[in-house]
Structure formats: C-alpha cells, structure tokens
Amino acid sequence: MSDNTSITVDMNKWAQDGYLHLPQFYSHAFIDSIIENIDRFRAEAGDEAYDPSGRPNRVLHIHAGSAGIQKALLNPRINQVLTQLFSAKPVLWGSLLFDQGSEQIAHTDAPWFFVEPYGSMAGVWTALEDVHEDSGPLFLVPGSHQSALDVESALKKNPELHAEVLAFRAKNISASTDPACWDLSKRVAEQCQLEWTNREGRQKFCVKKGDIVIWHQWMVHGGSPVNDPSRTRQSLISHWTTNSSVAFDQHNYFLNYGRLDDKLAMPLPVQDTADGFYLKQKSHIISWVPPETFINTVETA
Ligand SMILES: O=C(O)CCC(=O)C(=O)O
Numbered sequence: 001m002s003d004n005t006s007i008t009v010d011m012n013k014w015a016q017d018g019y020l021h022l023p024q025f026y027s028h029a030f031i032d033s034i035i036e037n038i039d040r041f042r043a044e045a046g047d048e049a050y051d052p053s054g055r056p057n058r059v060l061h062i063h064a065g066s067a068g069i070q071k072a073l074l075n076p077r078i079n080q081v082l083t084q085l086f087s088a089k090p091v092l093w094g095s096l097l098f099d100q101g102s103e104q105i106a107h108t109d110a111p112w113f114f115v116e117p118y119g120s121m122a123g124v125w126t127a128l129e130d131v132h133e134d135s136g137p138l139f140l141v142p143g144s145h146q147s148a149l150d151v152e153s154a155l156k157k158n159p160e161l162h163a164e165v166l167a168f169r170a171k172n173i174s175a176s177t178d179p180a181c182w183d184l185s186k187r188v189a190e191q192c193q194l195e196w197t198n199r200e201g202r203q204k205f206c207v208k209k210g211d212i213v214i215w216h217q218w219m220v221h222g223g224s225p226v227n228d229p230s231r232t233r234q235s236l237i238s239h240w241t242t243n244s245s246v247a248f249d250q251h252n253y254f255l256n257y258g259r260l261d262d263k264l265a266m267p268l269p270v271q272d273t274a275d276g277f278y279l280k281q282k283s284h285i286i287s288w289v290p291p292e293t294f295i296n297t298v299e300t301a
C-alpha cells in the first residue's frame with residue numbers, strides 16, 4: 001500500500017469527462033508485490049498459463065485464485081476513491097489481467113455489467129509497467145459516457161432484427177432463463193456494438209507504472225493496435241459496482257430494455273469481508289486471441 005493519506009477526487013471532471021487518470025496512485029513496491037503474486041499464480045497454474053509460443057495467457061478473475069491480489073484490489077485507497085465516485089460502497093465485480101495490449105474494439109462495459117442507477121459501475125485500469133505507445137495503449141473517448149446506449153434506437157437501424165426482438169418481447173418473459181433467446185440477444189449486442197466501433201475522439205493513455213485510469217460505466221474505450229508485438233503492456237483491470245446497485249444480465253438488458261424491473265433483477269453473489277465487498281468468482285485462464293467483447297461471468301454457485 002502506498003500510504004493512507006486521504007484523497008479527494010475531482011467530481012466535476014468525473015461528471016464531464018467520465019474518467020480520471022491518477023498518476024502514481026500506487027508505489028512501485030506495491031505494483032511489484034502484485035507482480036510477485038501474478039508470478040506465483042502462473043507458476044502454480046503451470047503450462048496452462050502460457051500459450052504455445054510461451055506468452056502468458058490472459059487471466060479472468062485472477063484475484064479469485066490469489067489471496068494477495070484480492071487483498072491488493074480491495075485496498076483502502078481505491079475504496080476511498082470509488083466510494084466518492086459512487087456515493088455508495090464499492091463491490092469488486094471482476095478482474096482481467098493482460099500481459100500484452102488487448103486490441104479490444106471500442107465498446108462500453110455497461111451492458112455486460114448492467115446496473116442501475118446510471119454511473120454505479122466503473123472500470124479501474126492499473127499499469128503494471130510503463131506503457132509504450134507501440135504496445136497498444138488503452139484508449140478512451142472522453143465525454144462519451146454522457147450518452148448511454150439506447151437499444152431501441154440502435155435496433156431501428158435493423159428492422160428485421162427489431163421485428164424478431166418485438167416478437168420475443170410479446171412473450172413477456174425473462175431472457176436470462178430462456179437460453180433459446182441468447183442467440184437473439186447476441187445479435188442485438190452486435191447491432192449495438194456498431195454504435196461504438198468507429199467512435200472518434202480517442203485519447204490514448206501511455207501511462208506509467210503505478211498509475212490508474214478509472215472509467216465510467218458508459219465510457220467508450222478499448223485497446224489501440226499493437227504496433228510492436230514484441231512489447232508487453234502488463235495491466236490489471238478491475239470492474240466495480242456498488243452494494244446498493246440493482247443488476248440485470250445482458251440478455252435482459254438487450255431484449256427487455258425499457259422494462260427492467262425487480263422481477264428481472266439478477267441477484268449478485270456479494271461477499272462482505274473486513275477488506276470490503278466483492279462478488280464470488282472463479283479464476284479462468286483465457287486464450288490469447290482478443291475476445292470480440294468482454295465476457296461477463298457471475299458465479300452463482
Ligand atoms: O485494457 C484494455 O485494452 C481494455 C480493457 C477493457 O476494455 C476492459 O477491461 O473493460
């Protein structure tokens with residue numbers, strides 16, 4: 001932990017730009033202790049932690065398999081910052097570890113971690129090393145969080161798909177318990193993705209080891225192209241919500257938009273500990289190929 005001094009965040013900047021870059025939020029010693037825990041996790045996982053060329057694979061929810069990383073993510077400094085941004089207690093939803101640039105297309109996280117009220121979910125990007133401009137830096141579109149997605153408007157651009165969705169909606173059922181509609185929700189997600197893919201106004205973040213970047217639920221963001229594949233871009237991302245947010249899974253988000261009520265809410269497996277709140281998760285080593293969109297998992301077992 002860097003120190004325990006109190007931090008006051010710039011709420012005006014957060015409201016206007018939808019992100020905060022906090023330089024040297026963590027000391028190098030703190031980051032090095034995270035890296036030691038990552039090395040230990042990979043050593044215990046063995047070959048599975050690496051792709052055939054020997055590159056470290058990505059890890060989804062590494063904190064669930066490493067008590068040291070879990071403690072690091074639930075540290076009091078980030079807790080203090082997120083409590084201010086949310087005006088509520090933060091809950092660690094999940095984490096994502098990258099050894100190299102993600103090259104993830106421009107997207108927002110909100111549909112995959114959909115919570116109400118607006119703004120009660122955020123991503124925190126922690127630089128585990130200095131980011132080189134050719135390594136595929138994180139990019140954000142400042143201010144883009146001000147326009148949350150309107151699924152209905154996006155669907156009106158594809159009348160055939162819209163008609164299929166209206167037929168589903170006529171059934172008046174929850175989409176999360178009806179696997180037969182998941183392909184439809186995926187196609188709606190792909191249609192909605194077009195709203196972000198070519199979004200202009202990107203700002204790249206060639207930040208330093210120990211810096212963090214926090215983005216709002218509706219911030220358009222992604223990974224820039226990796227110009228030099230020999231470079232690493234080690235980063236640990238955590239996604240957060242609050243203990244007073246109401247969550248809905250992505251299928252209901254995409255198909256039952258405009259009528260998400262308590263009956264459709266998704267109970268979150270929130271664990272309440274002395275270090276803070278987190279969702280019960282399992283760690284997964286995932287393939288190197290960049291997924292088209294971030295895949296959300298909630299362990300309900
Ligand atoms: O690190 C990146 O390149 C993007 C990561 C991202 O989109 C996320 O974790 O939500």
Ligand SMILES: [Fe+2]
Nearest residue numbers: 108109221294
């Ligand atoms: Fe994302």
